[in-house]
Amino acid sequence: MLAPALDARLEAVLALVEAEAHADIGSDHAHLPIRLIREGRAGRCVVVELNPGPLALARRNVARARLHDHIEVREGDGFAPLLPGEVDSASVSGMGAGTITGILRRAGERLPPALVLQPNDSARTLRLWARENGHHLKAERLIPGHWPYPVLRLERRDGPDPAYADLPEQAALRYGPHLLREGSEVLLKLVRADIARLTPLAAPGRTAGVELDAALSALAVLGGQ
Ligand SMILES: C[S@@+](CC[C@H](N)C(=O)[O-])C[C@H]1O[C@@H](n2cnc3c(N)ncnc32)[C@H](O)[C@@H]1O
Known part of the structure; x- marks a missing residue:
């Protein structure tokens, strides 16, 4: 396997x-690290x-790609199998934002300075985590x-994330400052x-009302009607 296709x-x-x-x-098939090495976007991957099934699949795919010198497969929970400072970047993708946030919260001093995260639901929780834990949204x-x-x-x-400057806060947290x-x-x-979806559910003070306000201010930023 030279270059697996990614969705x-x-x-x-x-x-x-x-x-x-x-x-x-949480790599599963290890297709992402294989492509990262093939394309020179990372020098080395862990x-x-x-889980045992995906672990075995990752090991098999790395061996088939003949990349065991560049990609090491380790069993474990989140960042626990890594040493502090061992990697300068990490990705966590294809899981719910709550699961990803839990993995980040447990990482402690093992957390690298750069993260690429892809939740399968709203990224609001991750944006809040970033603001409370000294990370800026770069893209x-x-x-x-x-x-x-x-x-x-x-x-x-350090300091407040400039990406949020001059944007309505709840809309930026829900939809993303760069995306807005x-x-x-x-x-x-x-x-x-x-x-x-939210208009028929919204009433003052209800969660749907707060979310609707965020959506309406996002629409105003987007210049929609
Ligand atoms: C839905 S798959 C996503 C795979 C791949 N990252 C992607 O985006 O296509 C989630 C994977 O994460 C693994 N996983 C879930 N929680 C984990 C954790 N705390 N630590 C390591 N792996 C985890 C699961 O075993 C599974 O293989």
Whole structure:
């Protein structure tokens, strides 16, 4: 296997990684690290897998690609199998934002300074985690698929994240400050769908009302009507 095909969301993750040493947490098939090495986007990779089936699959694919000198496959939970400072970057993709946030919270001093995250649901929790834990949002993508998949690149930085400047806070946390500024068709469609879904549910003080307000202010930033 020379260069496994990736779906569009993993292609977006791939394009946001640039590292000497990179860890792919919850890799499953190890297709992402294989492509990272093949394309020179990482010099060395560590694959971490919790479950025996995906662990065996990752080992098999790395061996078939003849990349065992560049990719090491380790069994374990999140960042636990890594030493502090061992990698300068990590990806966590294809899981719920709650699961990803749990993995980040447990990482402690093993957490590298750059992260590429792709949750299968809203990235709001991850953006909040980034703001509370000294990471800035450096890039965001929204990839069409079964639903729109957010992909975030975070980097450890001091001070408030300038990406949020001059944007309505709740809209930026829900939809992404870079994505709001870029204003793609995919985002506009998502915001409109949220407004249609939330309007009949919204009442003052209810969660749906707060989410509807965020969607309406996002629409205003996007210049929609
Ligand atoms: C849905 S797959 C996503 C695979 C791949 N990252 C992708 O985006 O296509 C999630 C993978 O993460 C693994 N996983 C879940 N929680 C994990 C954890 N805490 N540590 C390591 N691996 C984990 C699962 O075994 C599974 O292989």
